[in-house]
Amino acid sequence: MSSxxxxxxxxxxxxxxxxxxSPTVKQAMLRDLGSRDYAFIGxxxxxxxxxxxxxxxxKGEYECVIxxxxxxxxxxxxxSSxxxxEGKLLILVNGAYGRRIHSIAKVHxxxxxxxxxxxxxxxxxxxxxxxLTKDPAITHVAIVHCETTTGIINDIxxxxxxxxxxGRRYIxxxxxxxxxxxxxVPAGNIDFIVSSSNKCVEGVPGFAFVIAKKxxxxxxxxxxxxxxxxxxxxxxxxxxxGQFRFTxxxxxxxxxxxxxxxxxxxxxxxxRAARYRANHDLMISGMRALGFRPFLPDSLQGNIITSFYxxxxxxxxxxxxxxxxxxxxxxxxxxxxxxxECFRIGHIGRMDTNDAQDxxxxxxxxxxxxxxxP
Ligand SMILES: Cc1ncc(COP(=O)(O)O)c(C=O)c1O
Numbered sequence: 001m002s003s004x005x006x007x008x009x010x011x012x013x014x015x016x017x018x019x020x021x022s023p024t025v026k027q028a029m030l031r032d033l034g035s036r037d038y039a040f041i042g043x044x045x046x047x048x049x050x051x052x053x054x055x056x057x058x059k060g061e062y063e064c065v066i067x068x069x070x071x072x073x074x075x076x077x078x079x080s081s082x083x084x085x086e087g088k089l090l091i092l093v094n095g096a097y098g099r100r101i102h103s104i105a106k107v108h109x110x111x112x113x114x115x116x117x118x119x120x121x122x123x124x125x126x127x128x129x130x131x132l133t134k135d136p137a138i139t140h141v142a143i144v145h146c147e148t149t150t151g152i153i154n155d156i157x158x159x160x161x162x163x164x165x166x167g168r169r170y171i172x173x174x175x176x177x178x179x180x181x182x183x184x185v186p187a188g189n190i191d192f193i194v195s196s197s198n199k200c201v202e203g204v205p206g207f208a209f210v211i212a213k214k215x216x217x218x219x220x221x222x223x224x225x226x227x228x229x230x231x232x233x234x235x236x237x238x239x240x241x242g243q244f245r246f247t248x249x250x251x252x253x254x255x256x257x258x259x260x261x262x263x264x265x266x267x268x269x270x271x272r273a274a275r276y277r278a279n280h281d282l283m284i285s286g287m288r289a290l291g292f293r294p295f296l297p298d299s300l301q302g303n304i305i306t307s308f309y310x311x312x313x314x315x316x317x318x319x320x321x322x323x324x325x326x327x328x329x330x331x332x333x334x335x336x337x338x339x340x341e342c343f344r345i346g347h348i349g350r351m352d353t354n355d356a357q358d359x360x361x362x363x364x365x366x367x368x369x370x371x372x373x374p
Pocket of ligand 1: 016017070071072073097144145146147148173174175196
């Protein structure tokens with residue numbers, strides 16, 4: 001860490017999560033609550049209700065299930081709990097997180113097909129519709145909302161219409177988008193949508209959550225392939241007495257509750273999405289002015305995260321670039337695009353355009369110091 005950064009000051013995380021959180025979110029964790037105590041049960045109840053509100057879903061028609069672990073645990077929970085032994089999953093892929101859903105299906109011996117659109121292309125409703133017509137064995141369809149690999153945002157409502165019209169169940173991994181992109185889960189015909197505590201709600205890691213259509217959740221009864229990731233049993237436990245079946249991350253839930261209050265105070269998802277959009281717009285135009293090139297065309301680029309091509313100049317070395325920015329107090333993110341060398345800059349978390357300006361100034365500095373042409 002450079003001597004100009006006070007030891008107590010965390011670096012700003014321009015990452016897709018864990019991300020920079022507010023001091024008050026961190027402070028909310030300075031309590032010890034019993035996991036079976038009334039106070040904690042009340043907080044869990046409020047968190048679940050608020051998450052349904054964010055999804056624009058009503059209790060009874062939809063249910064909120066919180067699951068310990070990172071986001072992938074909840075994606076695996078949905079995949080391994082919802083698809084029957086004789087079922088088949090169609091995975092709509094345009095990045096690494098779609099491919100991960102396929103890996104989950106393979107581990108559980110779930111029949112699965114992949115429709116791969118390429119990492120720089122939106123999932124296309126007509127192609128999905130044709131695939132569903134062609135293969136009546138498909139029972140469930142999964143898609144990633146914001147493919148964090150690139151930052152592309154799929155039109156989950158358009159795909160939802162096609163999937164529902166074909167009578168299949170619809171699973172959305174909205175890990176990096178939920179809370180930062182407006183989504184009406186019932187209007188999108190979504191049966192299961194998944195996100196986690198350390199993304200756009202701006203909490204800390206520890207758990208993920210599923211908003212599930214009650215009718216689809218009911219079908220999960222007895223279908224689980226694991227004990228801990230049994231989505232239906234987890235919901236049943238939470239409904240019975242408000243408690244988790246197994247030890248919950250109490251501190252992380254306290255932080256998340258505070259983060260939800262702060263999301264409301266900011267003006268809800270609409271206001272948060274606008275803040276992220278402003279961060280994004282400033283960063284893209286600033287990076288372009290420096291000579292960096294985004295991987296995606298503007299028309300496909302969402303407000304969550306942006307992938308930039310590595311500069312061609314041999315004087316560019318990502319680990320040196322990363323380290324020098326890190327020394328100045330800014331954490332950027334390595335790339336995940338499979339066909340091109342890229343790095344990523346996230347626009348989410350407790351930061352605004354002042355922070356984006358500061359990062360741009362630091363990048364300008366580092367480019368000059370390293371002497372490469374972006
Ligand atoms: C779209 C998407 N899906 C799944 C995950 C996996 O989440 P986790 O690393 O919390 O398991 C991520 C993580 O960034 C993501 O962006």
